Amino acid sequence: MSKVAAEFCEQVYALVRTIPPGRVMGYGQVAAAIGFPGRARHVGFALGDLPPDTDVPWHRVLRASGHIAMQGDLFRPLLQQARLRAEGVVIRADKVEMRRFGWSG
């Protein structure tokens, strides 16, 4: 990884692994939780650096609005949506109800 410090990535992964199935967090929320408020975009990059077979549940991280990120991407949003639904998260029009599925720890 070249864009974000390894330590930052490790903390992101560690926290994301603690998100329970069926619950979600926002990028900025994750950043703030590990002590890096304002680094929402970097959380995104850290997750993007994960291999396709990672055990990190990156699909449980969405935008603060509840929208699925990477709308420009063709494949990943579909996978993310499928995995979330498999965990019982209700998604309507590419967005989830944060009030109901959001998680703070």
Add this chain to the structure above:
DNA sequence: ATAATGACTGAAT
């Protein structure tokens, strides 16, 4: 040192 970039955000329209 200036400018561009990106799995983002919050306020304004």
Add this chain to the structure above:
DNA sequence: AATTCAGCCATTA
């Protein structure tokens, strides 16, 4: 409620 715009911040060129 949906879109647009202007900040955000570390990394690159």
